[in-house]
Amino acid sequence: MPLLAANWKMNPTNEDDALDLVRGVLGVARGHADRVEVVIIPPFPWLLGVSEVLDQSGVKLGAQDCFWEMSGPFTGEVSPAMLKDLCQWVIVGHSERRLYLGETDEMVAKKTAAALSSELGVIMCVGELADHYDAGTSDEVVSAQVKAGLARCSADDSARLVIAYEPVWAIGSGRNADPEHAYKTMRLIRRIVGEMIGAGAARKVRILYGGSVKASNVQQYVELPLCDGVLVGGASLDAEEFAAIVKVTAEVYGHR
Ligand code: PGA
Helix, strand or coil, rough: EEEEEEECCCCCCCHHHHHHHHHHHHHHHHHHHCEEEEEEECCHHHHHHHHHHHCCCCEEEEEEECCCCCCCCCCCCCCHHHHHEEEEEEEEHHHHHHCCCCCCCHHHHHHHHHHCCCCCCCEEEEEECHHHHCCCCCHHHHHHHHHHHHHCCCHHHHHEEEHHHCHHCCCCCCCCCCCHHHHHHHHHHHHHHHHHHHHHCCCEEEEEEEECCCCCCCHHHCCCCCCCEEEHHHHHHHHHHHHHHHHHHHHHHHCC
């Protein structure tokens, strides 16, 4: 099933607005839950409240990050063991964490393995910077991130593994990637995943596009043969806009 993830990032700043937002998308998301796996990914403090709204709806919940150890002296961190009863999914290696928090490929690999071992699904983010894109080295950069990030994964993890291809220059910029570029990179990712965990298992790994996705451009991505959904940031903060993205996605995959 395609996956449509709403990454709220560090928004909204109060719980009432968070609950209003999730209530605003719930009807449409629940109505299409048999065709699209919708995952709402709020900041940590709103996870519990949002989980109560989503209860029994078929709409899933995710966290934006986790640590690689399950407990211990790691001030400020949240472990997969703490999340597993609350969430079904966790984002790992988002480019904003790589950029502002110095998250490395090695850390991404450790977090991915820890989250999978706690039965969470992992949305692992990869993507090149504008400089790489301009220099024509996107393939090398993305390949290296995928290889490093999956270093501790096996074929058994495939059904709970999602790789989001998010060119960093496309995130929050309004400059969404050309579908042809997205397609070629997703094809490369699928091939590398196959080399790492076997081609059969790699077919179960879902590959998403992310970066300035909105209702008016989502169709061109979800129509791509290798694309299993999208990761939406800014546009997921507007209930109407996100609901429209859910509808387009369900419509396209309903016809596949
Ligand atoms: P954006 O963010 O949709 O605002 O570009 C996507 C993301 O960072 O996941």
